[in-house]
Amino acid sequence: MKRRSFLRTAGTGAVAAGTLLAGAPAIAGKRIRWKMVTTWPKNFPGLGTGANHLARRIEEMSGGRIRVKVYGAKELVPAFEVFDAVARGTAQLGHGAAYYWKGKSETAQFFSTVPFGMTAREMNGWLFHGGGMELWRELYEPFGLIPAAAGNSGVQMAGWFNKEIRSVDDLKGLKMRIPGLGGEVLRRAGGTPVSLPGGELFTSLQSGAIDATEWVNPYNDLAFGLYKAAKYYYYPGWHEPGTTLECLINRKAFEALPKDLQAIVLAACRIANEDILDEYTARNNAALRTLVEKHKVDVRPLPDDVLARLREISDEVVAEIADKDPFARKVYDSYRRFYSETKAWTDISEKAYLNARG
Numbered sequence: 001m002k003r004r005s006f007l008r009t010a011g012t013g014a015v016a017a018g019t020l021l022a023g024a025p026a027i028a029g030k031r032i033r034w035k036m037v038t039t040w041p042k043n044f045p046g047l048g049t050g051a052n053h054l055a056r057r058i059e060e061m062s063g064g065r066i067r068v069k070v071y072g073a074k075e076l077v078p079a080f081e082v083f084d085a086v087a088r089g090t091a092q093l094g095h096g097a098a099y100y101w102k103g104k105s106e107t108a109q110f111f112s113t114v115p116f117g118m119t120a121r122e123m124n125g126w127l128f129h130g131g132g133m134e135l136w137r138e139l140y141e142p143f144g145l146i147p148a149a150a151g152n153s154g155v156q157m158a159g160w161f162n163k164e165i166r167s168v169d170d171l172k173g174l175k176m177r178i179p180g181l182g183g184e185v186l187r188r189a190g191g192t193p194v195s196l197p198g199g200e201l202f203t204s205l206q207s208g209a210i211d212a213t214e215w216v217n218p219y220n221d222l223a224f225g226l227y228k229a230a231k232y233y234y235y236p237g238w239h240e241p242g243t244t245l246e247c248l249i250n251r252k253a254f255e256a257l258p259k260d261l262q263a264i265v266l267a268a269c270r271i272a273n274e275d276i277l278d279e280y281t282a283r284n285n286a287a288l289r290t291l292v293e294k295h296k297v298d299v300r301p302l303p304d305d306v307l308a309r310l311r312e313i314s315d316e317v318v319a320e321i322a323d324k325d326p327f328a329r330k331v332y333d334s335y336r337r338f339y340s341e342t343k344a345w346t347d348i349s350e351k352a353y354l355n356a357r358g
Helices: 002-028 050-063 081-087 106-111 120-129 131-142 178-190 198-207 219-223 249-253 260-295 304-322 326-349 350-357
Strands: 032-038 066-071 091-096 145-152 159-161 175-177 192-194 230-235 242-252 300-301
Touching: 032 050, 032 081, 050 066, 050 091, 050 145, 050 260, 066 260, 081 091, 081 145, 081 242, 106 131, 106 304, 106 326, 120 131, 120 145, 120 242, 120 326, 131 145, 131 326, 145 249, 145 260, 175 198, 178 192, 178 304, 198 219, 198 300, 242 249, 242 260, 249 260, 260 300, 304 326, 326 350
Parallel strands: 032 066, 032 091, 175 192, 230 300
Antiparallel strands: 091 242, 145 242, 159 230
């Protein structure tokens, strides 16, 4: 009787163990399906494809445990509604740039780019090793969002113009698509900043609804065909010296992940942050050559006095934002402190070398 009892108990245990073992692959193989909404046109070179690559890396690094479907601007939500869509959980991820959300907080603009501010390398230094990322996450916490740096354009072009810019007076009355802090600088210089998503730039410029537009750099501008709608292509991109792109992550969705998948999502963003910058560095060269040699684009530098005046105004605009609330001041002080420290090194390293290289 004891033997039969033992065998029944052992058999029950074996069945239970078998059930657990049978269930283990199902648990390990569970698929989490996320959506990513973006501010970019679907599959647009550099920006849209950068979001695609980020989604693919998350899938590959997680062994397929997280699958991400990417939606371009207007496919699921309009470009400028990405922030709200991720905050309310319509999508778990978003890809865009923090200066688009100045209506939520003007301080957000510091985490994209500041006119005449830090370059891509300097921004990365501040975000990852200078306290910037902690401040960024603190800013987005009330919205139920976690931000992650997920790309950088590098120094951009000043933009496409249908009139020559010979002096500051030529900026007066100029209707130009330009976002963020750069837009406010233009307004104070006498121009009219216009907010438009990328997909509307060409038709607006061609129809005369705007007189000028900035977008990104030769690689992206060539893809949009902006050379067909404007005559002059000015540099440098004083308004966007190193624009950080962001991945917005819904906090509840993120915190529901096991720790290893949380680490994978953040690591994939960190990889994308470098990879997009590298792609721009590689592609801008050929694109600029095509614009000049094939399409005969008139590439010009902005006059020194124009840049000097824009810089003066920029300093005023940024300082005023810092004075609006204590947290803005905290971010501004952190940014300025790191900028001052890194500039001293940049001046005797990269800048000095580039000057010597000629």
